[in-house]
Amino acid sequence: MSGEMANEVKLISGRSHPELSEKVAKRLGIEVARTISLNYSNQETSFTVGESVRDEDVFIIQSTTTGDVNEGLMELLIAISACRTASARRITAVIPNFPYARQDKKDKSRAPISARLVANMLQTAGANHIVTVDLHASQVRSVFAIQGFFSVPVDNLYAEPSFLRYIRENYKPEDCVIVSPDAGGAKRATSIADHLNTGFALIHKERPRPNVVGRMVLVGNVEDKIAILVDDMADTCGTLVKAASVLKENGAKAVLALVTHGILSGKAIENLNGSVLEALICTNTVPLGDKIERCPKIRVIDISPTIAEAIRRTHNGESVSYLFNHAPV
């Protein structure tokens, strides 16, 4: 990969998403580095590097496990710190689903800006570079906010090229309408609609409290079309399910949801199974575990080629921006 020099890619996997790491490693033609992480009986996390990372280019892949975000975050911090003390040349944290990305502003008095805290923690631990996928981009501004929290480079990859290909391969774009479930995601949805040359609609919603869904109004026409809801994450799926029924009421032939991060916490699976949504299509940035078996509506797009390519390009010092418009096959 890098000629005669010792500076190789070392791919380290956290415990949250080993399947993804394995896929990325396979794609890069390397093996996941030998590490072991575990929790002591007193619950402290311990991380051991089982091979030399001295002067190597280290990439640590850690996603967030639904319900166990803090555990994974601490493990990542400890792993970064371990590699730094083991004299790695560069440490890149590959965080497909950036934790606490939604808490990026002081929206009320004394609310914590946890995203900034996480950014600071990652840098304190010793991360030299961050690679992530679709930062909570329904507020487009928050991408810049989170990049601004860091003083190290942050590469935000997009799942959009993979989405575009998926739609083109499985549906006729002229039958589809792209729908944004909230005003904040309009830009992202219009971008997909423009690329596919399809119609666009928007759902206006009020959100009184987090994880609670308010009233919804459809702006645009979805009659006799396949409505594709586009969002950055599906958490409890309350929004998506309610949006889907609004779209059905307005005459949509079928309703699909296309999201980057399938967090699917709480009653998400029950919500999905009982909804009019035909399918939830998400990438594997977040480990889905047994949710695929529990919910036949979930379809998965593999994001590992994009991540692997970003790692390869970062390591070789090539531009990553090609990936913003193209999905590696």
Next chain:
Amino acid sequence: MVRNIVVLGGNSHPELVESICGILGLPACSRILTKFSSGESRCEIQDSVRGKDVYIIQTGFGGNGSRLNDHFMDLCIMISACKTGSARRVTAVLPLFPYSRQPDLPYNKAGAPLYKAPTPNGENGKNQYTFDSVPPTPGPGVPKTSGLTNSSDIANQMIKNALTNGSSKEQYTTHDYENLSIVNGFQAKPGYKQWVAQAGTLVANLLTCAGCDHVITMDLHDPQVQGFFDIPVDNLYGQPLLKRYIQQHIPNWRDAVIISPDAGGAKRATAIADSLGMEFALIHKERRPTKITDRQNASMMLVGNVTDRVCILLDDIADTGNTITRAAKLLKKEGATTIYALLTHGVFSGDAISRVKASAIDKLVVTNSVPQDEHKKQLGSKLDVLDISPIFAEAMRRVHHGESISVLFNYE
């Protein structure tokens, strides 16, 4: 009543928060501290902290269904929220400092293990030592490390080991590091000494980066942790409490012997023994990760005489309880009559409680630096709990008023 001070409690030890607030005569700051369903911590501080002196109490203990790392993240988020909310100063009060115990380095009898260079098929099976480093220094003509040949199913192991809700099925202790291969047959790459992360420095840096201005803790296992911080750290001592317990609750304490269960705690134990004018003995031990057998127990050596004496084991922390229970066994064998074990932090993780129950320890005394209700329920009258809230309340009051706290270090 202390003014301009805000006491904010985490979820790890609500009783201690309540008790400290009671002594200081003020209500705890009202806050929401829960988790979103996605697993991210949610924190809202409902009282104003602007210009206030904020004390956040969170102990390094996960149990009873809560997770240590959640508590630590909560603490960092609370610190950060107070800082963003214009608090004048934020002090983290950590009765038990998380990650303060560094894992054992894999020492063995021959000293720290130098890796063995793979034996080149030498004549007569002798090691032919070469001065080439392994892996070799890169250079022209030197092949790259043959890193990828040794195929292992580490990914599968990790899937097995993946994070799940709740604690993992298998439990490991810090001692397991002497023999990591017991963990899923883990093997470091040949020729490489495994590198165990030492999280103490990291935790210190994370607290500072969250915005912490001051730390108050108690009986740090490694006092060096204090040096990891660039901010002031007040390390309080549980000794005065333990000393008072000896004087008040142990009959004929003047004839008893203070025992340190390992060489590391000798200094702590001699300090108490000296100030009370008591005799002192020491157990020299070698840690072994495997089952306790008689032969291995023999690797513990008592220095001093305890025959027909009351023994008081002193240590700062009991985690798995291995050290103190084995020490107690040895003391009984050497003829001790009654065995007390006095500890500052009674974590009792894993199967520690059942081990203590079955051990030769007659009375176990711990402080409530971590919640002890559950332990008390299981151990009953075998366990005595000392209250540390007056010490912490006094330390907080003094820090707030800018008074010296050194009087707390050695009051009689």
